Amino acid sequence: MLTSSLKWLEPDLMDVVRLFRGAEELEIAHEFDAVGFSHINKFRIGASERGFEAIPDADESIFLPWRALVKRYAKLALYDLLSEMFDMTLPWGSLTGIRPTALAYKQLKISGEFEKTFGKLRVSEENIALVKRVLEAQKPYYRPFAGTDLFISLPFCPTKCEYCSFITAPIAGTKKYMPAYLDALEKELSAAEELCGNLRSVYIGGGTPFVLEEEELERVLQMTSPLLKGDPEYTVEAGRPDTFTEKKLELCKTYGVTRICINAQSFSDKTLRAIGRKHTAEDVYRAFKMASPYGFDINCDLIAGLTGESVEEFEGSVDAAISLSPANITVHTLCLKKGARLKEELLYRGENADPHARLREEGIAEMIDYSREKLLGAGYVPYYLYRQKYMAGAHENVGWTKPNRACIYNIDVMEEIGDNLAVGANAISKKLFHGERIERLAAPKDIPTYLSKVDTVIEEKRKLFNGEV
DSSP: OEEESSGGGHHHHHHHHTTSTTGGGSOEEEEEEEETTEEEEEEEETTEEEEEEEOOOHHHHHHSOHHHHHHHHHHHHHHHHHHHHHTOOOTTTTOOSSOHHHHHHHHHHHHSOOHHHHHHTTOOHHHHHHHHHHHHHHTTTOOTTSOEEEEEEOOEESSOOTTOOSSOEEHHHHGGGHHHHHHHHHHHHHHHGGGOOSEEEEEEESSOGGGSOHHHHHHHHHHHGGGOOSOOEEEEEEEOGGGOOHHHHHHHHHTTOOEEEEEEEOSOHHHHHHTTOOOOHHHHHHHHHHHGGGTOEEEEEEEETOTTOOHHHHHHHHHHHHHHOOSEEEEEEOBOOTTOHHHHHHHHHGGGSOGGGSOOOTTHHHHHHHHHHHHHHTTOEEEEEEOOTTBGGGOOEEEEEOTTOOOHHHHHHHHTOSEEEEESTTOEEEEEETTTEEEEEEOOSSHHHHHHHHHHHHHHHHHHHTTOO
């Protein structure tokens, strides 16, 4: 439990507490005071009390709002205290936000560099170098307010993975909604045409879009076609390799898709079984071979820290992915959110849980280090990264690309530099306004509620993108 003399600061301080396993059980009291230019943060844990004094740099004091400054130094003080108490350092130091690059861009505007600030916040030298590489890779694509990215949600999967917290459900239970869902999508896309503006990219995501029947997939591609003005990047997150067919790939090529995703997650059959996948590593190879003649850029995903997977097994997956030479390889770190079956087992079965179902953090750092070394050595560069709460080892997700093959949609969405017009259940639209204000609009998560409210969703989205909110 944590309490603060600044109540609004408590959630941010708790984000730091959660970085350290066991710290949530502590009773922590925080007091803040300002004396002249100094920020004084005092923490009391049991009978022990520690004080930290810091003086913000002149640039920080001039360009950052008062609350942002207070938050920065209070989190840093708490991080230093817990780091000493638990005798451990973390790769991103006191940073808890999901987008380290956003802070880097902000610091570049303020002072022309970000390395000093990141170092002060205890970010490792390796991660400072990683952020520098990401910003360099983004230079040809980073265009704030340059246009709109369109996201089409198809929340259907063959099965639900053990680690997944998305609203996706096995297709066997949701198939009955498909005709009405496609009707609703068609209404949304028809209404969206006038809102797209300069369309930079289109992303049909899931779920597993290739779980749709061929005629269903073709209908989605047909209803999307009228919006494809200006030759935008066009991605279909095809998904699991056991859903691939020649016809589905042909449809994507016919309707102008330029990029697909093959979500391998692992090349270990043991791991794939443990997480609830129904395909094998051989199916991944087969999907790549099947897609090869069509000339798509291919994105491939891996996850570090999956159920019971050893460092050696993960390293084998990295090597396998590189051997297939996709345009992009994204290395995720396992993150368990509310709604993931694996997290529920951890919460409710405790020490009696199957040891292969426990979230393990040992070895994660070695996995991440190996992926970075091997991908850099293979000619890939990191081009986007983001973080989430409850990530194993407090690490990150990083997208790696071959030169000139970056996915524009990923950059725009992760950096929040373009409008995101999203359609479908649980689709979250974002409208950017100058002055760094972002307004969000989320569609209902579950499919039946979405279907019953689609007309309301369309009207609310029209108002948002026409600036009527």
